[in-house]
Amino acid sequence: MQKILTADTLTPILAYMRVQGEHKVILESIPREKENARFSIVAYNPVFEIKYEAGKLTENGKEVAGNPLDYLNQVTVKGQSNANLPFGGGAIGFVGYDMIGLYENIGDIPEDTIGTPDMHFFVYESYLIFDHKTEKVYVVEDNIYSHRDNDTVRQALGKVVKDLQTQAPNEFSPQELQPLQFKHHIEKEAFVQMVDKAKALIRQGDMFQCVLSQRFSSDFSGDPLDYYRNLRVTNPSNYLYFMILAIIRLLEQAQKVWFL
Template sequence: MLPKVVPEFDIPFIGGGVGFVSYDFIRDFEDIGPLKEDPLDMPEAHLMFFNEVIVFDHLKQKINLIGIPFPGYSNDDLIKKVKKRKKELDSQVKKQTVVRFSLSDFKESQNREEFEKSVRTAKSMIEEGEIFQVVLSRRLAADAKGNPFSFYRKLRVDNPSPYMYFIDFENYVVVGTSPESLVKYRNGTVIANPIAGTRPRGISADEDIKLELELKEDEKELAEHKMLVDLSRNDLGRICEVGSVKIDKFLAVERYQFVMHLVSEVSGRLLPDAHPIDGLAACLPAGTVSGAPKIRAMQIINELESEKRGVYSGAVGYFSACGSMDFALAIRTLIVKGGKGYLQAGAGIVYDSDPAKEFDETNHKLKALMEAANDPAD
């Protein structure tokens, strides 16, 4: 992978590898069942490597132009290229008209009846002691028209999240607004942020507070969240120094445009002989999108979901040339390919799950993306 070619910067990404690793990457290491139908036909991982980047600090309204010395590049070459890039920016920066983006004619991988049947099947497996929890998802496919960058701009305004991304791979585009870090690494520390437990936002401040209290007192949501925090501790324990793994934040409520979530943070010191990529491998896929125990949960997902997940519930992020790493959990994400747009959302199933409510939860999660897709920014 990418060597650490420069020291730590105050800017986390200064160049390096950017892209995604899919949920199905786990198939290279674990037997989770036969391959499913793959309507998207995308690779299990796709990273693009850059030694020139333009970094826009939204808070400070500042642009940084950075060049890093990959093999074959001299410092003089980089300085010339960065100066050339600055000259291009000075002459070309102007407001551009972006073609509106829309999705229409939605088709479900599973309708309400089919999804609720899958939930009941999963519950029977939980009752029989095969697993404690499993996350089942459903996909929407639609006709896509226009420029997906318009969709990204709308998300930035109406549904901002800690992770916003628009990555054009030429043959397809990955764009999303993920609230959850899968794993990140900086200055020797690996961090995971499990999210589990969801409520829709209230239509008033009073209703919002009521829904928050309801969420924090929901035994099903609390049990699921605590289980996934333990799973994150176990994941980090495999690649961190003994005794260094700790919980930094527990059962905090974070609000977004349409939903609120329970969020925790787990961290540890990376082993001296480990690489940040070991942290990614240890945490992928997240327990919040698979279940517990992980392997059996993924086998059940493979049995009950009709299509290969692909990017959804995998990871989107970067390996920086300064040694840092940051990957978001690929949820609240749109894939645009071949004139089609694909959205997907899941719900955590435990022993006392209500199938109808779990279907409704997937709809709450999809709502922000569907509305942004059909009411884009100018």
């Protein structure tokens, strides 16, 4: 079921703040050019949580058998989406680099020092789709995964519409951006050695492009949404996402991923 609302005064950020739900996610396009950045998605209240961590694949916390990506593909319903919309419900999450070790021999995988899953997805059937070109928002409640009865779906749809019309408690509160003191996890000498090794591989013809990176961390106790809102204004990108996946909070912007 769906309901179409006018969204000339409603933004994805505002909708995210107003909708009451669990494991909410924003996939946001900044509509500078409405043809190329037309849609944004806010999803909430997933039916399934699928995670691959420490060699174990789980669905809603229960261990299951199978290849992680194949299992995810089997669980996700196909062919349900509206042809005019970019999303018809399904899995939203991330796949970590170390997952490639299931398919290719990449040598020894470094020890996991931050306790993140190799793959973590939620499967949604409750979501909003913002069409920035028409300034409409599609409020969707489905039952393709939960098999809820129609009355339950209708009630859920009505609740979300009511949420969108109700001001959030912190809607106009100033963003609380506490100063963060970051520390690096690679010493300068080790990083220089990485650069020298990459240059040698390039000279040998074994590599033509390399992006060296290192992780920075900081103690944090604030609201990560405040940082996402600030980041999208101070350093805007056409495509952004904000996700809260269990212990991980992901902000993505301009091809940078921030773990909070």
